[in-house]
Amino acid sequence: MNKRFRVALLAGVGWLVALFFLLPYVEMLLTALKPERELTRSPGGYLPSHWQWSNFTDVWSAAPLLTNLRVSLIVAGGATALTLACALPAAYYAARNRFQGRGAFLLLVLVTQMFAPTALVIGVYREMVALNLTDTLEALILVNAAFNLPFCVWILHGSFSAVPKELEEAAFLDGAGRIGALFRVTLPVSLPGVVTAVVYTFITAWNEYIVALTVSVSDNRKPLTVAVPSFVTQYQEHWQYLFATSLIAIVPVVLLFALVERYLIGGLTAGSVK
Amino acid sequence: MDGVTKAGRGASSRPARLPGLRRALAPLPWLAPSLLLVGAVVLWPVVEMVRTSLLDISSSGTTLGGAGTSNYTDLFDEPDLWPVLGRTLLWVAGVVVAATVLSLALGQLLHARFPGRRAVRWAVIVPWAASVLMTALIWRWMLDNDSGVINRVLLDLGVLDKPVNWLAHPAQALLWMMGVAVFVTLPFTSFVILAGLQSIPDDVYEAARVDGASAWTTYFRITLPLLRPSLLIGTIVNVINVFNNFPIIWSMTQGGPGHATDITTTFTYKIAFFDKHVGESAAMAVVNFLLILLMVLLYLRAVRRPGARA
Numbered sequence: 001m002n003k004r005f006r007v008a009l010l011a012g013v014g015w016l017v018a019l020f021f022l023l024p025y026v027e028m029l030l031t032a033l034k035p036e037r038e039l040t041r042s043p044g045g046y047l048p049s050h051w052q053w054s055n056f057t058d059v060w061s062a063a064p065l066l067t068n069l070r071v072s073l074i075v076a077g078g079a080t081a082l083t084l085a086c087a088l089p090a091a092y093y094a095a096r097n098r099f100q101g102r103g104a105f106l107l108l109v110l111v112t113q114m115f116a117p118t119a120l121v122i123g124v125y126r127e128m129v130a131l132n133l134t135d136t137l138e139a140l141i142l143v144n145a146a147f148n149l150p151f152c153v154w155i156l157h158g159s160f161s162a163v164p165k166e167l168e169e170a171a172f173l174d175g176a177g178r179i180g181a182l183f184r185v186t187l188p189v190s191l192p193g194v195v196t197a198v199v200y201t202f203i204t205a206w207n208e209y210i211v212a213l214t215v216s217v218s219d220n221r222k223p224l225t226v227a228v229p230s231f232v233t234q235y236q237e238h239w240q241y242l243f244a245t246s247l248i249a250i251v252p253v254v255l256l257f258a259l260v261e262r263y264l265i266g267g268l269t270a271g272s273v274k
Numbered sequence: 275m276d277g278v279t280k281a282g283r284g285a286s287s288r289p290a291r292l293p294g295l296r297r298a299l300a301p302l303p304w305l306a307p308s309l310l311l312v313g314a315v316v317l318w319p320v321v322e323m324v325r326t327s328l329l330d331i332s333s334s335g336t337t338l339g340g341a342g343t344s345n346y347t348d349l350f351d352e353p354d355l356w357p358v359l360g361r362t363l364l365w366v367a368g369v370v371v372a373a374t375v376l377s378l379a380l381g382q383l384l385h386a387r388f389p390g391r392r393a394v395r396w397a398v399i400v401p402w403a404a405s406v407l408m409t410a411l412i413w414r415w416m417l418d419n420d421s422g423v424i425n426r427v428l429l430d431l432g433v434l435d436k437p438v439n440w441l442a443h444p445a446q447a448l449l450w451m452m453g454v455a456v457f458v459t460l461p462f463t464s465f466v467i468l469a470g471l472q473s474i475p476d477d478v479y480e481a482a483r484v485d486g487a488s489a490w491t492t493y494f495r496i497t498l499p500l501l502r503p504s505l506l507i508g509t510i511v512n513v514i515n516v517f518n519n520f521p522i523i524w525s526m527t528q529g530g531p532g533h534a535t536d537i538t539t540t541f542t543y544k545i546a547f548f549d550k551h552v553g554e555s556a557a558m559a560v561v562n563f564l565l566i567l568l569m570v571l572l573y574l575r576a577v578r579r580p581g582a583r584a
Contacts, residue, residue, distance in 0.1 A: 010388040017383060018397035021461075024412045025400060027423055031415060043429060043437065044421030086307035093304035100298055105305060112316050116518040118539050119566055122546055122559045123319025126326055129335070146315030149308060207405040210520045214547070225407050229525060232411075239415055246408040257403030258396050264465070 025250070032056070032244040039239050052240070056248075059241045065248075067220045068227040072249070074137055075212075075223055076205040079144035083152050083201050084194075086145070091156035092182065096165070106157070113150035117143060117211045125214050135217040143215075144205035152197040159193025160186060196263040203253045224249045323563065326556035333550035345553040349561070352554075354533040354541070361448070362517070362537040368452050369516045373459040374509060378501075380460060381467030402461035407521035413454045414526045417441055444534035447527050451535065454522050459515070463508050470504030471497070514569055538562045 031039070032055055034048040059065060094102055117124060124143055125134075133139040163186050171181040187194060209225045216222045224245065231242035330341035349355060384395055401409055416424050419439035428434040441447045474497065482492045520539045523529055529536035529544060536544070542562060546555035 007388050010383070010386050011390060014383060014386075014388055014390060014394040017380065018394040021397045021400055021457075024409065024416065024457075025404070027416055028408075028412045031412075039421055042420035043426045044418070044423060046423065046426070082311070086311050089304040090308040093301055097301065099301045101301065105301075105309075108312065109308075112312055114514055114566070114569070115316060116514070118518040118520045119559070119563055120316070120319040120323060122326065122542065122552070122556050123321075123323030124315070125546075126322045126552075126556075127315075127319050130322070142311075142315050146311045149311055153308060203403060207407070209405070209407045210543075225405055228408060229411065242411065243415075246405070246411065250404040250408060254400050254403045257399055261395070261399055261465075 025247075028243045028247055028250075032240050032247055034240055036238065036240060039237070055240045055244050059244045059248075062238065062241050063227065063231065063245075064219055065227070065245060068222055068224050069248070071137060071221060072206055072223040072225075075140045075144060075208075076202045078137070078141035079148065079205040080198055080201045082141060082145035083148050084198065087149055087152035087156055087197065091153045092160050092186070094153075095157050095160035109150045109153045112147075113154065115147070117147050117208065121210050121214055124211055128215055134215055135221055136215075137221060139215050140208070140212055140223070143211045144201075144208055148201040148204055152201060155193050155197050155200075156190070159190035163189045192260075192263045196260040199256050199260045200264065203257060206249070206253055320563070323556050323559050326553060327560045329553055329556075331552045335552070341553055345557040348551070348554045349557045354536070355558075358533060358536050358538060358541045361535070365448070365452060365455070365519075365537050366513055366516050369455040369459060370509060370512045372452070373456045373463050373512060374505065376456065377460055377463035377467050377508070380464035381471055384464060384468045385471040398464065399461050401458045402465075405521075406458050406519075407525055409458055410451075410454055410522040410525045413450070413457075414441065417450060417526075441527055442531075444531065448535050451522050451526050454526070455516060455519060458522075459512055463512060466504050466508035466511075467501060470501045474500050510569065510572065514566060517566065517569070538565075 030047060033051050033053065034045075034055075035050050035052045038045060038049060090105070094105060128134045128139045131139075133142075167189065168181045168185050171185040172178065176184055206223075207225060208223075212223050212226045216226055219227070228242055228245050228249070231238045231245070327345050328341055328343070330338040330344070332338055380398070384391070384398065416422050417440040419425065419437055419442070422437075422440075424440070425434065425437040429437065438446075440450055478496060478500070479492065482496055487495070518539060519537075520543070523535060523537060523540050524543070527535045529540040533541065533544075538558065539562070542555050542558045545551050545558055549555075
């Protein structure tokens with residue numbers, strides 16, 4: 001086959017594939033820009049007959065969106081900070097030292113990585129009732145932090161192990177101290193791993209649904225994922241607001257995700273595939 | 275876990291000088307936060323779930339005492355249980371097989387060189403980064419009986435002569451939801467395969483070319499066998515994730531009509547929060563959990579295979 005034809009064919013297929021993956025989100029945007037009366041029309045139209053950009057401004061007063069957005073930010077940010085605070089020392093220690101129980105610790109991490117909140121939601125709910133933590137942001141932060149911890153420990157452990165010990169010792173000898181060496185040498189060198197852990201945890205917590213659905217009761221303690229579906233219930237249907245809000249939730253994390261895409265696979269497959 | 279042990283081997287010799295007990299406790303300050311968090315929020319719910327499955331809890335949430343195994347007998351007396359388990363199996367097998375086969379092609383495409391590849395890769399990750407719930411909601415809207423764009427396209431193309439209410443019929447609804455599950459599973463799977471493809475050295479292909487192997491032979495004799503570890507890990511991660519999927523079915527049909535499109539996760543949720551039968555739902559969750567545990571064991575066996583690097 002002619003090489004130029006081959007490349008053109010690949011590009012053609014590639015662009016069609018890209019279009020296929022983007023189309024639902026394009027439809028999301030088109031729906032978010034339609035006036036409400038167009039959404040009950042049957043059959044539906046392709047493009048809005050009137051591009052209602054104001055949907056994106058009106059949606060903020062149609063629901064306590066700012067509050068939900070703040071909840072999502074606090075939960076995802078809090079969970080990320082907590083996970084990192086727990087994972088950093090563990091991953092660093094396990095990467096730099098051999099100790100009894102190290103294998104068991106890493107195995108525990110590997111096994112917990114296989115547990116999803118969905119499988120345990122009844123137990124999580126009962127625990128939060130017992131701790132009197134239902135309908136609190138603390139509960140959501142704790143759950144999201146715990147379930148993302150294994151991934152963080154694993155990916156950080158991998159990045160720290162890849163930093164040559166000599167590099168750290170050089171800084172150590174220069175009088176940086178153990179913690180100083182960690183912050184001045186090891187962390188900067190393993191930055192891709194740290195950023196990946198941070199971004200992935202943030203996005204997973206941002207998108208978490210079932211625990212928030214179960215634990216959050218008050219409207220002002222619901223993250224975006226739980227608030228979004230309430231635009232369409234048996235009493236009201238505001239698909240344009242539903243998708244305007246969805247886009248507000250999706251666009252920033254897609255951009256973040258694109259940033260770390262190349263580092264993700266190694267961590268997600270628990271280091272089994274390089 | 276070769277890489278793991280190797281990394282620690284040359285590690286600091288300081289702990290060796292400490293006496294026994296202090297030496298054993300030395301890692302604790304570093305590991306304690308992680309252990310506490312996992313213990314409190316992952317292991318506690320596991321224990322609590324098992325305990326709840328043996329308790330008699332009223333619909334208002336008051337514990338009335340032990341229930342023996344009555345929650346389990348109640349569960350196994352549910353006429354919907356076996357259909358739900360069967361459907362879950364179909365859901366997991368169908369979605370994972372379809373996603374894996376399609377990802378083999380997609381991974382190959384993303385690996386090939388062509389102008390705009392970077393942009394295509396970014397487009398493919400969108401459903402991975404986006405909330406699965408919101409992606410499921412847009413599919414529900416596109417499948418809408420009256421205003422959905424899918425009916426509109428099929429009407430315009432002359433494939434349909436009147437709109438179909440896709441999500442109202444259990445079999446059709448299940449197929450569409452499996453399609454959505456494949457849609458959100460594809461990015462991760464094809465990137466795992468892409469990573470596998472990138473790890474195959476060029477000289478392997480060079481050797482095949484020198485031997486005059488056809489493209490077909492090269493793929494089935496070289497590429498596919500070398501992708502085995504990626505396929506294995508990708509598949510197991512997918513089995514567990516698809517098994518645990520909740521938002522797709524919950525937002526598109528809520529497992530309805532009745533229990534006709536429920537899988538174990540939505541079924542468990544309904545028993546707990548609609549029927550208010552927490553004990554029985556915990557029993558269902560335990561059964562669910564045992565199935566996942568089985569898969570985790572298979573996973574561990576897979577990553578510890580001598581052939582697989584870990």
